[in-house]
Amino acid sequence: MIKQLLQDYVSDLTGRNDIVIDVPPNPEMGDYSCAVAFQMAKEQRRNPLEVARELIAAMERSRPRLVERITNAGPYINFFVDGEAFAREALGTILSQDRGYGTLPPTGKRVIVEHTSVNPNKPLHMGGARNSILGDSVARLLRAAGYEVEVENYIDDLGIQFAEVFWGILQFGDTPEEKYDHFLGKLYIRVHETLTPELEGEIKRLNKEMEDPSSPHSAMARAIVERCVMAQLSSLKTLGIGFDILVWESDIVHAGLFDETFELLGESEDIVTEDDGPLTGCLVMKLGRVFPNMTNPDKVLIRSDGTPTYTAKDIALQMWKFGLLSRTLLYRTWDGTTMTSDNDGEPMDFGNADMVINVIGSEQSYPQEVVKRSLKLLGFDEQSEQSHHLAYEFVTLPDDSFSGRRGTWIGYTLDDVLSAGRAKALEAVTQRRSELTDDERGRIADVISAGSIRYNIARYAPEKKIVFRWDDALNLEGDSCPYVEYAHARCCAILRKAAGTYDHAACTFSYTHPKEWELVKALSEYPDVIASAAADKRPHYVTKYVNDISLKFNSFYNDLLVIGSDNEANRLALVDATRTVLANALRVLGIEPLEEM
RNA sequence: GGACCCGUAGCCUAGCAGGAUAGGGCGACAGCCUUCUAAGCUGUAGACCGGGGGUUCGAAUCCCUCCGGGUCCGCCA
Numbered sequence: 001m002i003k004q005l006l007q008d009y010v011s012d013l014t015g016r017n018d019i020v021i022d023v024p025p026n027p028e029m030g031d032y033s034c035a036v037a038f039q040m041a042k043e044q045r046r047n048p049l050e051v052a053r054e055l056i057a058a059m060e061r062s063r064p065r066l067v068e069r070i071t072n073a074g075p076y077i078n079f080f081v082d083g084e085a086f087a088r089e090a091l092g093t094i095l096s097q098d099r100g101y102g103t104l105p106p107t108g109k110r111v112i113v114e115h116t117s118v119n120p121n122k123p124l125h126m127g128g129a130r131n132s133i134l135g136d137s138v139a140r141l142l143r144a145a146g147y148e149v150e151v152e153n154y155i156d157d158l159g160i161q162f163a164e165v166f167w168g169i170l171q172f173g174d175t176p177e178e179k180y181d182h183f184l185g186k187l188y189i190r191v192h193e194t195l196t197p198e199l200e201g202e203i204k205r206l207n208k209e210m211e212d213p214s215s216p217h218s219a220m221a222r223a224i225v226e227r228c229v230m231a232q233l234s235s236l237k238t239l240g241i242g243f244d245i246l247v248w249e250s251d252i253v254h255a256g257l258f259d260e261t262f263e264l265l266g267e268s269e270d271i272v273t274e275d276d277g278p279l280t281g282c283l284v285m286k287l288g289r290v291f292p293n294m295t296n297p298d299k300v301l302i303r304s305d306g307t308p309t310y311t312a313k314d315i316a317l318q319m320w321k322f323g324l325l326s327r328t329l330l331y332r333t334w335d336g337t338t339m340t341s342d343n344d345g346e347p348m349d350f351g352n353a354d355m356v357i358n359v360i361g362s363e364q365s366y367p368q369e370v371v372k373r374s375l376k377l378l379g380f381d382e383q384s385e386q387s388h389h390l391a392y393e394f395v396t397l398p399d400d401s402f403s404g405r406r407g408t409w410i411g412y413t414l415d416d417v418l419s420a421g422r423a424k425a426l427e428a429v430t431q432r433r434s435e436l437t438d439d440e441r442g443r444i445a446d447v448i449s450a451g452s453i454r455y456n457i458a459r460y461a462p463e464k465k466i467v468f469r470w471d472d473a474l475n476l477e478g479d480s481c482p483y484v485e486y487a488h489a490r491c492c493a494i495l496r497k498a499a500g501t502y503d504h505a506a507c508t509f510s511y512t513h514p515k516e517w518e519l520v521k522a523l524s525e526y527p528d529v530i531a532s533a534a535a536d537k538r539p540h541y542v543t544k545y546v547n548d549i550s551l552k553f554n555s556f557y558n559d560l561l562v563i564g565s566d567n568e569a570n571r572l573a574l575v576d577a578t579r580t581v582l583a584n585a586l587r588v589l590g591i592e593p594l595e596e597m
Numbered sequence: 598g599g600a601c602c603c604g605u606a607g608c609c610u611a612g613c614a615g616g617a618u619a620g621g622g623c624g625a626c627a628g629c630c631u632u633c634u635a636a637g638c639u640g641u642a643g644a645c646c647g648g649g650g651g652u653u654c655g656a657a658u659c660c661c662u663c664c665g666g667g668u669c670c671g672c673c674a
Contacts, residue, residue, distance in 0.1 A: 018614075025617050035616050038654070048654075075654090076617065119674095160674060282672055296670070303672040310674060363668055365601065393602075393667080428636065448636090460610075463602055465667070471623085472609075478622040479610085482636050494633045544611060547621070558629090558638040575633090597636075 001093075001524050002066060002086065003032065006079060009064040010034055013055070027514060030071065030078030031521065037075040048075035083517060087509040090524035094577040095504050102526045102584045104146040104534075110352065111147045112321045113139040115359035116236070116243075117154040120228040121165040122185030124235055125409035126417060126457075126468050127395040127402045133457045133590075134392055135359035136241040137539035140588050142357075145534030150350065153233075153243045154317065157225040157250050161404075163207035164191045166221050167199075170206075174224070179415065181231035184224075189407040213254060222250065233338075235414045239450050240590045243338050245350050247329070251341040252316065256327045258308055261316035265301060270377050280304065283312075285374060299370055311367045315374050322375075322383045323352035355386040357537060362391035362463070390537050392462035398469065412468060414453075421449035421474045428476055429597065444597050449474075451481035451591035458589055459543040479547050484582060485594045487550035487557075491579035492595040494562050495572070502572040509570060515556040516574060522552055523581050530588065539589065546585045553578050 003021045010019045014036055024033045037055060041048035052075045059070050059077075066089065069080040094101045115135020118128045135151070143149045156162065165184045168191040176183035210221045229246065236242070252258060262283065265271045270286045281304030288297035301312040308316075319325050332345035339348065360368060368389035375384035396402065402409045426445035433441060456473050460466055476482045511517050526545070533541035562571040583593035 020614080020616085022616070029617085033617085035655095038616070042654080073617080156674090279672070284672095300672045305672080307672085309672070361668090362602065366669055391602085425636095432634080432636075464610080465603070467609090469609090475623080476636055478636095480622085480636085483622095486634080486636050490634065490637085497633055540611085544621085551621075554637060555639090557633080558635095561632070563633055596634080 001090065001527065002081065002521075003525070003528065005066065006032055006034070006064060010036060013058060014040065024073075024076070024078055027518075029073055029076075031081040032079045034077045034079075035075070037072075037077060041075065051075065052077055081521075083520075084508070084510050086524075087511055087520045088507075090520055091504070091507075091509060091573055091577045094523060094526075094580050095573065098580055099584065101580055102530045102588075103144050104527065104531060106148075107146040109147055109354040110150060111142055111355040111357060112150045112152055112351070112353040113142070113357045113359065114152045114154055114321075115139075116232075116241075117156070117360075118232065119156055119159060119161040119404075120184075120225040120232070121162050121188050122404050122409070123179065123181035124232055124414040125395075125402050125412050126414065126473075127409075129239075129414045129417075129453065130392060130395050130457050130466065131359055131361070132236055132241050133239065133454050134390065134462060134539065135357075136239075136590055137454075137458050137542075137588070138357060138359070138390065138534075138537050140590060141530065141534045141537070141539060141542070144530050144588055147355075147534075150353065151242070151244045152321075153246050155225065155229060155246055155248045157222060157248055158207070158211055158253065159249070160203065160207055161188075162221070162225060163203050163210060164188060164195075166210070166217075166224060167191060167203045167206055169224065179231050180227050181235075182413065182415070184228055185404070185409070185413075186407070188404060192405040211250070211253060218250075222248075235418070238418055238446075239414075239454055240592070245331070246334055246338065246340040247317070247320075248341050249313070251329055251343050252313075252320070254343050255329050257320055257325055257329070258313065258316045260325050260327050261319050262302060262308065262312065264319075264378060265312075265315070265374070268377050271301065271374075274298075285370070285377070287370070287373070311370050314367060314371045318356060318358075318371050318375065318383075318387060320351050321353050321356045322380070322386075324380060324383065353386075355388070356383075357388045357390050359390045359392070362393055365389065365391055388537065390462065393465040395457075395466045395468050398467055417453060417473060418449055420470070421452055422446065424474050424476070425449045425452070425482075428482075433597075444594060447592050447594055448476075448482055448485065448597070451485065451586075451589075452476070454590055455481035455484070455543060458539045459547075461538065461540055479543075481591060482597070484546050484550045484586065485591075485597055487553045488579060488582040488586065488593050489595060489597045490557055491553070491575050491582065494575050495579065496595075498563055498572050502569045504569075504573045504576065507570050507573045509573070511567070511570060511574070513560060515552070515559055516571070519549075519552050519556055519574060519578060522549055523577050526581050526585065529585075542585055542588055546582060546589070549578065549582060549585070553582075 006021045007019050011017060019036060022033050024030050037048045037052035041051045052072045056070050056072055056077060066082050066086045067079050068082040071078050113135055116132045118124060139149050139151045165188045168187040209215045209217050212218060273283050274280050279298060282300045283302035285299040285301055287299055300309055302308050329341045330343055330345040331339050331348040332342045334340035372384050372387045375387060400408050422445050425448035429441045429444050452474060511520060529541055529545045533539060562575055565571060586593045
């Protein structure tokens with residue numbers, strides 16, 4: 001908040017909109033700094049030092065709120081904040097807003113976040129989990145930033161990948177001896193081991209048949225997929241990840257959404273049906289103008305046999321998300337909190353988004369770009385602009401990739417990692433907290449294992465490849481979920497011991513120790529972190545921040561006594577504010593704050 | 598052939614609308630539990646920010662180029 005205040009202040013003073021407020025390398029130089037004098041001096045061909053002195057003189061005439069002193073170190077302008085006034089305002093805001101601290105005002109905009117959308121033929125492995133964790137974190141972030149968020153999972157129940165396991169079930173029987181998604185995943189490997197060109201033809205015919213609602217296989221296939229999706233969602237639920245709406249490809253087909261989209265596409269000048277050449281009979285999008293140098297600048301949307309390609313379906317789905325189609329889906333309840341599309345259901349208010357975020361691997365950047373451009377070609381400029389592909393790199397094993405067909409995911413499913421993590425966390429709690437009941441220790445282990453997996457994925461920038469290593473994934477020390485939870489639990493322990501013996505209305509908010517002061521400043525930045533993480537759709541800003549607060553708090557904790565100190569009431573207020581910020585930030589990351597561990 | 602992403606200490610990573618001494622973590626070494634939880638804290642060693650050019654008062658950050666790694670450019674899904 002103070003950074004923003006200073007930025008606005010310097011902007012007003014200089015009439016510039018490129019002001020950046022930094023933190024000086026050494027706290028003795030000031031709390032915040034600004035290097036405008038360099039820029040202005042360059043443009044005006046003047047001495048930067050002189051410019052800085054002039055600016056400071058102007059600032060002295062109407063000093064910004066909360067600033068006590070302004071000095072210069074060479075051409076750098078340094079601000080010293082009025083500690084007491086600042087702490088009163090910053091901590092006062094945190095303590096009074098409590099759980100609402102860091103929640104930004106409503107934007108009135110609806111955003112759809114599509115994530116997970118894994119084929120319904122296998123369990124989630126750590127690669128799929130990255131998608132879900134990223135998507136869920138971004139959804140929480142946007143909610144905190146004032147958006148109405150609708151979280152969607154697209155179920156590709158008509159894809160060839162599912163048809164392959166479906167064929168496997170017809171062939172080898174539906175006899176699961178383990179969690180259903182694991183059963184299907186292994187069946188899928190088996191099918192691929194026996195796959196021949198003739199079989200592929202047979203599976204294609206089966207795939208076609210599934211699309212026909214009057215075929216007996218249609219209903220059977222849907223029932224199997226539903227069972228698989230339930231299994232997949234139960235794994236995600238352990239991580240605190242859920243969906244508002246499941247959208248099924250079969251429902252989209254049968255509701256005529258593809259047909260309507262293709263009719264619209266056919267009206268565009270850049271989308272034509274070829275009548276000669278190798279693509280005769282195909283509906284083709286001409287991308288030569290937007291993507292020069294492509295080997296093949298013609299993107300097929302509808303094949304000569306009349307079936308739509310993947311990209312064409314993606315365009316239709318995107319159109320539905322923005323509410324651009326006149327035909328609509330119907331819905332029913334899937335479970336307590338999740339709805340699902342169902343053509344026998346009833347109308348509900350899904351779709352109609354102002355912004356769409358698709359969490360999809362970066363290898364699909366090109367088709368996602370085609371989707372975005374096609375909206376523009378159809379005249380939906382605004383929707384094209386508001387179509388965002390949140391791309392991320394894959395999770396791999398140290399010397400292999402995760403492959404559904406080859407089964408390299410076995411042993412690395414989300415369920416496997418969760419249970420290993422839980423065992424490790426349980427061992428750690430049991431060692432340290434023998435006085436707790438089994439239930440209490442179990443609950444802590446649940447939170448720590450789920451939180452660790454989330455944290456260890458969320459802390460990487462999306463464009464970084466992640467190599468899965470057990471030590472890393474289940475790390476309980478350092479920059480990790482337990483580290484942050486521990487700092488939070490320490491706050492709670494102090495507050496518990498003080499048991500409401502302080503009243504923050506009566507605090508003076510005077511802090512003299514640098515470790516107190518650094519914490520106050522960092523806590524005040526939380527809403528800015530939420531705002532920029534949401535704007536950039538990058539949850540790792542939050543893990544970074546929460547680690548930084550924990551680092552500062554633990555250092556404070558180690559050096560300074562709270563209860564029984566001569567600044568007890570003020571320190572209790574600081575601990576309370578730290579607790580609040582850590583808890584709120586953990587919730588944004590989908591991690592439940594622990595009061596003890 | 599073209600396009601996109603990544604390259605920061607032994608390992609992982611932040612910083613990349615240019616700003617003062619490049620943050621964290623793991624690992625290594627040396628310390629700290631009769632005071633609010635040691636899943637913690639403090640200190641030491643470790644970085645020519647992939648190489649080379651350029652722009653600038655100032656470059657990890659911007660531009661060019663090269664090298665290494667990954668991905669994409671199918672009537673596949």
